[in-house]
Amino acid sequence: MLMFHKYLSKIEALLEDGKDLELHVFLEDMHAADIAEVLENLEDDQIKHVFSLLSDDKATEVLEEINSEQFSDILAELTYEKKVTLLENMSQDDIVDKLSELSESRQKEIIAFLDFEDAEDVKELLIYDEYTAGRIMTKDFVSIKRHFSVYYAIETLRATAPDAETIYYIYVTDDIDRLVGVISLRELIISPPNRPIEQIMNENLITVNINEDQESVANLVSKYDLLAIPVIDDLGVLRGIITIDDILDVVVEEAT
Amino acid sequence: MLMFHKYLSKIEALLEDGKDLELHVFLEDMHAADIAEVLENLEDDQIKHVFSLLSDDKATEVLEEINSEQFSDILAELTYEKKVTLLENMSQDDIVDKLSELSESRQKEIIAFLDFEDAEDVKELLIYDEYTAGRIMTKDFVSIKRHFSVYYAIETLRATAPDAETIYYIYVTDDIDRLVGVISLRELIISPPNRPIEQIMNENLITVNINEDQESVANLVSKYDLLAIPVIDDLGVLRGIITIDDILDVVVEEAT
Numbered sequence: 001m002l003m004f005h006k007y008l009s010k011i012e013a014l015l016e017d018g019k020d021l022e023l024h025v026f027l028e029d030m031h032a033a034d035i036a037e038v039l040e041n042l043e044d045d046q047i048k049h050v051f052s053l054l055s056d057d058k059a060t061e062v063l064e065e066i067n068s069e070q071f072s073d074i075l076a077e078l079t080y081e082k083k084v085t086l087l088e089n090m091s092q093d094d095i096v097d098k099l100s101e102l103s104e105s106r107q108k109e110i111i112a113f114l115d116f117e118d119a120e121d122v123k124e125l126l127i128y129d130e131y132t133a134g135r136i137m138t139k140d141f142v143s144i145k146r147h148f149s150v151y152y153a154i155e156t157l158r159a160t161a162p163d164a165e166t167i168y169y170i171y172v173t174d175d176i177d178r179l180v181g182v183i184s185l186r187e188l189i190i191s192p193p194n195r196p197i198e199q200i201m202n203e204n205l206i207t208v209n210i211n212e213d214q215e216s217v218a219n220l221v222s223k224y225d226l227l228a229i230p231v232i233d234d235l236g237v238l239r240g241i242i243t244i245d246d247i248l249d250v251v252v253e254e255a256t
Numbered sequence: 257m258l259m260f261h262k263y264l265s266k267i268e269a270l271l272e273d274g275k276d277l278e279l280h281v282f283l284e285d286m287h288a289a290d291i292a293e294v295l296e297n298l299e300d301d302q303i304k305h306v307f308s309l310l311s312d313d314k315a316t317e318v319l320e321e322i323n324s325e326q327f328s329d330i331l332a333e334l335t336y337e338k339k340v341t342l343l344e345n346m347s348q349d350d351i352v353d354k355l356s357e358l359s360e361s362r363q364k365e366i367i368a369f370l371d372f373e374d375a376e377d378v379k380e381l382l383i384y385d386e387y388t389a390g391r392i393m394t395k396d397f398v399s400i401k402r403h404f405s406v407y408y409a410i411e412t413l414r415a416t417a418p419d420a421e422t423i424y425y426i427y428v429t430d431d432i433d434r435l436v437g438v439i440s441l442r443e444l445i446i447s448p449p450n451r452p453i454e455q456i457m458n459e460n461l462i463t464v465n466i467n468e469d470q471e472s473v474a475n476l477v478s479k480y481d482l483l484a485i486p487v488i489d490d491l492g493v494l495r496g497i498i499t500i501d502d503i504l505d506v507v508v509e510e511a512t
Contacts, residue, residue: 029460030460031460031462031480033479033480033481204285204286204287206287215511218504218508218511219508219512221504222501222504222505222508222509223289224287224289225289225501227501244500244501244504245478245481245483245500247504248474248477248478248500248503248504248507249478251504251507251508251511252474252475252478252507253478254511255471255474255507255510255511256475
């Protein structure tokens, strides 16, 4: 809390003196969660100005951290290109988290700036009930088909990794997208390139249903020491994954 | 819960029929957390027999998962060599977790089987109050000195990684072991080999004091999306790290 007041007064001072370059450098060094906290305590025109001084990377992180209301307000002030860039960089589950607290018409306006695939994913995620696994999962996971070779699996990973929430686990599906196994990045790297994935994947899967309560998900992730857990529907189709950091956020929020 | 009863009756049946090889194969495929749950429901002689069928790796994982009482009972039945092997493989924070609920004399008996360095670490960790950061931290982290080159830092990582709880963050200390920076494995790998660590490390550190309440630690890890947080003492000396999975365990246990 002491730290927060130091940040706030430093930023207010730099704003008052019009020291934009110094403010930019100072902000880039701050953690996005702290910037978000500061923004909640500034005037509208100050918020707009501070936000305009952030690099795209930092601006994306800040959007992920601020509350829904401010997310919507800040976004409304940006140019078309900036909206598209920042929304594309944001994690899918963070977009859903912000949108879920906005009105349906505001949701639609924002979804219009997403590319087709992301828009479809976000619309799907918004359907799930609050407190379910479906609501906190992300569709940014890496999946490969069971008949892939190790070599081809690594190539697929290279192509999809930049967007993925975690690359420590790679999920294996059959021809109709049912989850059939999992393989760790470590196992993939040490396996012979021509070996079929289905021969080396782990078929002992710990999964949750898309409608499962978030608290049960937390218990499973804690019990089995997982970094991420796959989410399946009633047909066994892999619909998303939930990572341990999002689970921690849920439990911490519940406890406080 | 359904799964648990299936495991239990399958294992009881294999025990009754004396099918040791089949039981061994079945157990190796099970998750250690499930084996621990089954063990809590067997008779003493069955427990001893089931445990004897586990590979060293699986046995270590099971010891990490079972309750303190059973940990102590099972350990008492093992040979000297087996005790040393399994305890050496266990995570430091799990050993502390089990020992903390045993009597002081039982603690001393078990610590006697640890090597000198681990014994000293465990004795230190047992001193911290319940619910503090100190109690759930581990001393199995990777640290390097600020004047190291990237090349030498990677060599140090190679040597210490097998014992470390996480290798995604490498902590940087000065000549008197004070924490001065952090560098990610990713940053280390992409930096020129001759570059000094102090030129590329991140000095914006989020830390907790060794006496900090575990709930505050959870809030910080959640707020800043960390995979691990370093623990320092009043002099700024790096004393341990806490990983996100242990934080989740604390919060889940508190919530249930």
